[in-house]
Amino acid sequence: MQRQNLTAAISDREPPQSLRTQIADAVEAAILGGEHPPGARLIERELVDRFGVSSIPVREALQDLEAKGLVVKVPNVGCRVVEFTKHDTEAVCEFRRTLEPLVFRWAAARITIEWHAPLTEQWVRFSRAAATGNSPDFFREDIAFHRLIWQIAGNRFASRALEGTIGPLLAAGLAIDSNSVSFNLQREARKHKPILDAILAGDGDRAANLLLEIAGNFEFHFRSAAIPAPVRKRGR
Numbered sequence: 001m002q003r004q005n006l007t008a009a010i011s012d013r014e015p016p017q018s019l020r021t022q023i024a025d026a027v028e029a030a031i032l033g034g035e036h037p038p039g040a041r042l043i044e045r046e047l048v049d050r051f052g053v054s055s056i057p058v059r060e061a062l063q064d065l066e067a068k069g070l071v072v073k074v075p076n077v078g079c080r081v082v083e084f085t086k087h088d089t090e091a092v093c094e095f096r097r098t099l100e101p102l103v104f105r106w107a108a109a110r111i112t113i114e115w116h117a118p119l120t121e122q123w124v125r126f127s128r129a130a131a132t133g134n135s136p137d138f139f140r141e142d143i144a145f146h147r148l149i150w151q152i153a154g155n156r157f158a159s160r161a162l163e164g165t166i167g168p169l170l171a172a173g174l175a176i177d178s179n180s181v182s183f184n185l186q187r188e189a190r191k192h193k194p195i196l197d198a199i200l201a202g203d204g205d206r207a208a209n210l211l212l213e214i215a216g217n218f219e220f221h222f223r224s225a226a227i228p229a230p231v232r233k234r235g236r
Contacts, residue, residue: 023051023061031070031081032143033136038083042071069164082168092165093219097212100146100162104195104211105204106153115152116200122148123196130189138185143167145192149199188214 027047030036047058062079065071071079084092111119126145129137146166150159191214198207 019051019053019057020060020064023047023053023057024064026051027061027065028068028070029136029140031065032139036081038081040081041077042079042081044078067164069168084168089169092169093215095165096162096169096215099158100166100215101208101211103150103153103155103158103162104199104207106155106158107149108199108202108204108207110154111152111199111202119145119148119152119196119199123192126192127186127189130185133185135185138189142189142192152199188217191217 027036027042036042042062044055044058044062047061048055051058062071066073066079070082072082074080122141122145126138126141129141143166147159147163150162153159191210195207195210195214198204198210
């Protein structure tokens, strides 16, 4: 079943991409989908067999995922899905509250008309994912929305820093019970619409303040989520 899911993730991609990128995207989707939980090993030879490719694009894909902060290399073990400690979570949340609002301000100040349609279309995909009630799809489209805003902001160093922290935070965030009344996917997606409107209107202060509200809500649910030990230790 795992192989079918990941192969489908590759075949659904548009337009054609390199094997390296397709594999990285498929494994990222599996991580965000909970198929590879925090702490799980990603064994290179198993990925080679699963995708039916040589070890080179798999190794390159794992390097890309490491750069995104989704996997870490462990000496004498290989790659594991990133696993946050309580201290890690606090540090990442603090970092996000400091940097990402500034990046949203830059995006609002620098957006051009050419970006209006792509950003709006990404929010629509995000909203549709929320409507399905599928939390993995929700988190994938959520980070895609944020990544597009980082790109619009035009600072690759800030984007790289955020990529290595917020991606893994959202991956670990799948521990949240997204079906609970307190964390409703559609309600959370609707909160992003005013951010979209603010950036399109060039209102950086409003976009930044709205982001801080959303980030604070996510942090609250993330910290209060109970993560059962057996799930975290799977994939030894």
